[in-house]
Amino acid sequence: MSGQNVWTHKGTFLLAAVGSAVGLGNLWRFPYLTGENGGGAFILVYALTIFAVGIPILIAEIMLGRTSRQSPIMGMRHLTRTHQTSRAWESIGWLGAASAFLILSFYSVVAGWSLHYTWQMLTGSLAGADAETIGAGFDSLLASPWLMTLYHTLFIILSALIVGMGIHKGIESGLRIIMPALFVILLVVLGYSIVNGDIGAAAEFLFTFSLADLSLEGWLQAMGQSFFTLSLGMGAIMAYGAYMPSDVSLTRTAFAVAFVDTAVALVAGLAIFALVFGAGLETGQGPGLMFVTIPLAFSEMPFGSLIGGVFFILVLGAAISSSISLIEPVAAFLVERFDRTRPQAVAIMTLGSWALGLLTVVSFNVWSEGTLFHTLFGRSAFDFIELLTNIFMPLGGLLIALFAGWALTQSEVAKELGGSPGWFSVWRFLVRFIAPAAVAFVFLRTLPQVDGYLLPAFGALTIVLAVAIGRSLLVKQPPAA
Ligand code: TRP
Numbered sequence: 065m066s067g068q069n070v071w072t073h074k075g076t077f078l079l080a081a082v083g084s085a086v087g088l089g090n091l092w093r094f095p096y097l098t099g100e101n102g103g104g105a106f107i108l109v110y111a112l113t114i115f116a117v118g119i120p121i122l123i124a125e126i127m128l129g130r131t132s133r134q135s136p137i138m139g140m141r142h143l144t145r146t147h148q149t150s151r152a153w154e155s156i157g158w159l160g161a162a163s164a165f166l167i168l169s170f171y172s173v174v175a176g177w178s179l180h181y182t183w184q185m186l187t188g189s190l191a192g193a194d195a196e197t198i199g200a201g202f203d204s205l206l207a208s209p210w211l212m213t214l215y216h217t218l219f220i221i222l223s224a225l226i227v228g229m230g231i232h233k234g235i236e237s238g239l240r241i242i243m244p245a246l247f248v249i250l251l252v253v254l255g256y257s258i259v260n261g262d263i264g265a266a267a268e269f270l271f272t273f274s275l276a277d278l279s280l281e282g283w284l285q286a287m288g289q290s291f292f293t294l295s296l297g298m299g300a301i302m303a304y305g306a307y308m309p310s311d312v313s314l315t316r317t318a319f320a321v322a323f324v325d326t327a328v329a330l331v332a333g334l335a336i337f338a339l340v341f342g343a344g345l346e347t348g349q350g351p352g353l354m355f356v357t358i359p360l361a362f363s364e365m366p367f368g369s370l371i372g373g374v375f376f377i378l379v380l381g382a383a384i385s386s387s388i389s390l391i392e393p394v395a396a397f398l399v400e401r402f403d404r405t406r407p408q409a410v411a412i413m414t415l416g417s418w419a420l421g422l423l424t425v426v427s428f429n430v431w432s433e434g435t436l437f438h439t440l441f442g443r444s445a446f447d448f449i450e451l452l453t454n455i456f457m458p459l460g461g462l463l464i465a466l467f468a469g470w471a472l473t474q475s476e477v478a479k480e481l482g483g484s485p486g487w488f489s490v491w492r493f494l495v496r497f498i499a500p501a502a503v504a505f506v507f508l509r510t511l512p513q514v515d516g517y518l519l520p521a522f523g524a525l526t527i528v529l530a531v532a533i534g535r536s537l538l539v540k541q542p543p544a545a
Contacts, residue, residue, distance in 0.1 A: 069133070069231070070309050076236050077126075077308040078317050083239050083385030084300050085325040086246070088174065089293040091379055092354045095333030097285055099269050099347055102277030107270075107330075109278065110286040114322050117502045118290040120494040121461050122318045124468035125296060127480045128156075129305025130314070131472070135396035136160045136299035139306060140467075147471045155529075156463045160299025161394050163456040165413070166449050167298065168390040169420035172223070173446075175383035176215030177355055178376045180205055186373035190363045198360045202352070206428040213425050219380075220418050223387040227395055228410040231307060235388055242381050249378040250331055253371065257335040260365045261342030266334050269347065287506045288458075293325055295389065297461030298453075303393035315483050315491075339365075354379070391417075424449065441518075455522070458507040459529070462500055469496035 071077055098106050132139030137157030144153045184190050190198060205211060226238040257263065295301055308317075336358065340347055343361035347353070362372030391413055398409035423431075427446035431437050441448050468477070469492060478488055 069307055071307045072232055072236060074309060074312050076239075077304060077312060078320055079239050079243055080235065080304045080389065081126075081295075081301060081317070081321045082324050083243055084295040084304065084389035085293060085321060085386075086328050087293075087295075087382045087386035088171075088354075088379070089289070090325065090329040091332045091336070091382060094289060094293065094329035095270065095336055096347070096353060097289055098333060099337070100277075101279070101282035101285060102274040103269065104271045104273035105275050105278040106282055106286060108273075109283055110290060111326070113287045113290040113502070114294075114326065116494055117287060117499045118294050118296065119318050119322050120491055120499050121291075121296050121465050121503075122294055122301065122321065123314055123481070123491060124464050124495050125301040125461075126305035126308065126314055126318065127468055127472070127477070128464060129302035130308050130310070131476060131480060133306050135306065135400055136302045136393050137397045138400045139302065143467070143471070147473075149467075149471050152529075153463065153467055153471070156460060156467065157299060157397075159456050159460045159463070160297070160302065161397060163298035163453050163460060164300065164390040164393055165417050165420070166453050166456070168220070168387055168414075168417040170424040170446055170449055171383065171387055171390065172220045172417070173212060173216045173421050173424045175380060175387065176212060176219045177205065178379040178383065179215045179219055180211070181355060181359060182373055182376040182380060185359070185362065185369050185376055188369040190359050190372070191369045193360075193363050195356075195360055198363065199356050202355050209425050209429050212428070213422065216421050216425060217418065219383070219387070220414050220421070223384055223391060224410050224414040226384070227388050227391040228407045230406055231392075235392065238388070239385060242385050246378055246381045246385075249374055249381075250328065250335070253375050253378065254331055254335045256365075256367075256371050257338035257342070261335075261338030261340075261361075263334060263338040265341035266337035269337050269341070270330075270333050284506055287502055288454075291457060291461060291503075291506070293329065294322065295386070297457045297459070297464060298390075299393035299460070300389040302464075303396055304389060306396075313482050314480055315487065420449070451518075455507070458503045462503045462507065465495045465499040465503065469500075 071080070098110075128143065129136070129139060132142050134142055135157070137154065137160075140154045140157040141151075143149075144151050184201070190201070193201075226234045228234060229238075257266075291297060308314075336353075337347065339361040340353075340357055343364050345357050345361060347357075358375070359372060362368035362375070365371075391410060394413040395406065395409040398404045398412055399406055402409075404412070423445035427437075427444035431445060433444070437445050437448075443451070477492070481488055481491060
């Protein structure tokens with residue numbers, strides 16, 4: 065592979081991985097989960113799972129990308145040959161591509177909502193509005209398939225343009241503008257919320273250490289969140305890892321990604337809840353926190369329209385830096401495998417995801433409850449797609465951990481990992497045993513959600529995978545090169 069396909073700067077992988085990791089998961093999901101599950105106790109468990117499961121798999125995924133230096137699908141194909149394992153391991157790449165495609169389809173629709181709110185805030189349309197007006201505004205956005213499609217289209221085109229311009233001129237340059245801007249905005253919003261909100265109440269809500277509120281469900285959610293927030297198990301990190309220069313420390317980078325991602329989640333949580341408490345509002349839940357409660361809080365505060373607009377630009381930027389990492393693995397595959405030009409590959413990927421996104425759009429209106437899709441699958445198309453990704457994501461992570469832990473040779477791993485022999489043993493133990501067991505646990509939790517027509521398909525998938533994994537774990541190591 066030519067030098068053309070390596071990041072220009074040593075720090076770019078870190079920037080890109082943080083860009084992928086920091087998203088709606090940090091700005092909205094983490095604060096909400098923490099508040100619900102025992103505050104500081106949840107954060108403690110979360111930190112533990114980030115260390116014992118998140119970071120080892122993060123390292124494994126980067127490692128697979130960097131050793132193969134190809135897109136996830138072609139890279140896994142290459143690794144199954146060189147390591148004489150079953151071709152079934154190629155499913156890591158395919159699962160990743162499928163998840164990327166599915167996630168982008170709804171991520172883009174939700175990110176489109178932030179586009180709407182950025183516009184509403186900056187034009188001052190919501191200034192001084194009451195709870196009812198703002199709630200009704202969100203409802204009427206959801207009720208309008210055309211408006212949602214418009215925003216969805218704009219957002220996906222914006223992301224496609226960045227990736228279409230290539231990994232250097234598009235992704236690298238784009239991120240070098242977006243990411244610093246995001247950190248500045250985050251600090252501005254934090255400062256604003258300290259002045260105008262109730263930061264003490266926010267800190268109490270997030271950090272009160274309550275073991276009693278920490279259920280088994282909370283543990284499982286912490287694990288799922290550590291996965292989601294680090295963008296693991298869907299090829300995004302592997303694709304970026306393929307461009308990582310060989311002399312950059314994998315271990316140090318992975319720790320840095322996890323640290324920055326967690327720090328952003330904590331700061332965002334403090335800022336958001338300071339605003340919510342300051343305005344005397346409910347901590348609420350669901351999309352409502354981001355798109356009803358937050359606009360309402362801003363509408364009551366000085367310069368709320370301006371800072372609120374800036375806040376939604378933050379959400380938008382965080383979503384774009386994540387969505388480009390969803391396009392890259394599939395686009396890179398189409399370039400490698402079918403000799404497409406990059407713009408063509410990006411157009412194919414985003415057009416497909418855009419079309420699929422229309423299913424999410426209509427889930428909120430034309431195809432809402434009581435219509436055919438609901439009757440057939442027992443849920444909206446949006447919920448269905450989300451459920452699929454909730455199955456694919458841990459599955460991908462599990463396979464990545466197993467392949468990196470068992471199929472890669474000791475010398476390969478040692479060369480990639482760097483660091484001391486002690487760290488090598490710790491990582492190998494975590495990735496061979498602890499992470500797979502933990503992920504399997506989270507995975508099984510999604511089982512009760514799988515019902516009706518999904519059950520036979522899911523059962524077959526599990527059997528095929530169990531057989532494939534069992535067979536392929538008996539790896540014949542190639543003679544040392
Ligand atoms: N990490 C993102 C967030 O916190 C969401 C996400 C999960 C993601 N998997 C991804 C983003 C894969 C890009 C690629 O919001």
